[in-house]
Amino acid sequence: MNSLVKEIEGLVDVNKQTYEELSDFLWNNPETGLVEYKSANKIKSLLKEKGFSIEDSVGEIETAFIATYGSGKPIIGLSCEYDALPGLSQKSDTFEKCAVEEGAPGHACGHNLLGSGVVGAALVIKDYMNKHNLKGTIKVLGTPSEERDSSKVFLGRDGYFDDLDLALTWHPESTNRIWDGGSLANTIAVFNFKGKSAHAAAAPHLGRSALDAVELMNVGVNYLREHIIPEARVHYAYLDVGGNAPNVVQPTASIYYFIRSPKIEDSTEIYERIIDVAKGAALMTQTQVEVNLKVALADFVPNRALSKILYNSIVEYGVPKFDERDAEVATKYFETFDPDTKNAGIKAVEQFYGRNDSRSMLQTHLASKMRPYNGEFGEVEVITSDVGDLSHYTPTAQMFMATAAIGTPLHSWQMAAQANSSLGKKGLEATVGALSLTAIKILENPSLIDEIQKEFKTEVGEYNTTLPREIKIRNPKLED
Secondary structure, three states: OOHHHHHHHHHHHHHHHHHHHHHHHHHHOOOOOOOOHHHHHHHHHHHHHOOOEEEEOHHHOOOOEEEEEEEOOOEEEEEEOOOOEOOOOOOOOOOOOOOOOOOOOEOOOOHHHHHHHHHHHHHHHHHHHHHHOOOEEEEEEEOOOOOOOOHHHHHHHOOOOOOOOEEEEEEEEOOOEEOOOOEOEEEEEEEEEEOEOOEOOOOHHHOEOHHHHHHHHHHHHHHHHHHOOOOOEEEEEEEEOOOOOOOEOOOEEEEEEEEEEOOHHHHHHHHHHHHHHHHHHHHHHOOEEEEEEEEEEOOOOOOHHHHHHHHHHHHHHOOOOOOHHHHHHHHHHHOOOOHHHHHHHHHHHHHHHOHHHHHHHHHHOOOOOOOOOOOOOOOOEOOOOOHHHHHHHOOEEEEEEEOOOOOOOOOOHHHHHHOOOHHHHHHHHHHHHHHHHHHHHHHHOOOHHHHHHHHHHHHOOOOOOOOOOOOOOOOOOOOO
């Protein structure tokens, strides 16, 4: 172990009680997107107490903030999330589904760990900067509602990431790895059709069916699927079918579309073609259509140069140090999975680590090794995250750290339970160390940024979001 890692271990230990108590607070006070008032206030008050300056309600989003420490270059952003999921309340001291409060939210994606891990890293970096009189700036980016509203899309569009030299973040999971592949871009819109009601038997000729228009639109989109890139995914759900009376021509109807593709450019192009389909459906039915673009999320572009520094830091600092008791806990959670979930978890571990290295991990049901990273782009993962937009505004690297039993699905009661367990805490500690070590290496050697920025300019370049400025994030006081 080198002297830098040893020193950071000491600082991680000094701040351990603070970031673990923050994780406990967030877990015990789960709040859904854009109403994370207790969570955001707790994080802001903690960072302010530790000497960070707070810019509150950034982007006119009440639970968004930027906490800053230090001055000058380089400017390193740490992306912080703290929203919970609706309806996934779960006790942590049981191996069965059991809500703390029925119907209440819960941290089934582990964002209590995500947020506290970022804050813990910021505190360690701050302490190291003070001790060694290092120049530079650390910014904790308080970005609410990743799960629903994708606040990074709006904050990036409005310029809040423009001064960053790079950004780091992480996510709780059941493996230890660098996010080396991209994610799917996603353009989200609602199509509202308006027609004219009439008696469906006595005077159908006087009516203009908005529901007919929606159904024709869906038929058109289904034919369109043959003529878009095969990697694209188009999903829809009815929001309004014009009522439940068959003898009334439906005067209104609405349909909700997700348009995913490996690149935002493709998602945007498909979205524009779907608008034409909707207009055609309205023309055929003599109805009107209004298109309500909600958000357009960019694909994630991992910065390989930065990811290599992060990877080496994880290897040097170490992955979570699980013990026999942790293995017993993980095995009990693994046994709660259905056969398909178990098999998916086993296959993922074998794919990431190879059969030989995965054999011992599958006995304990815990990821005890770091997945090798060769500095190349991996496969695109079929998920969407607003970290994609962050990666289009500044070089970004993200890691996944094991905080749960192998195979634990995100957005499950098992994930919520383990987010407040010894497994979660050990993954949290390793994360604080790895993120801190990465940032400190760059603060001590700012020339590393040259390669990082060179790659960013080549792979991403100048990004202009397709989301118009007049479109605002959801107002939670007006829309649930």
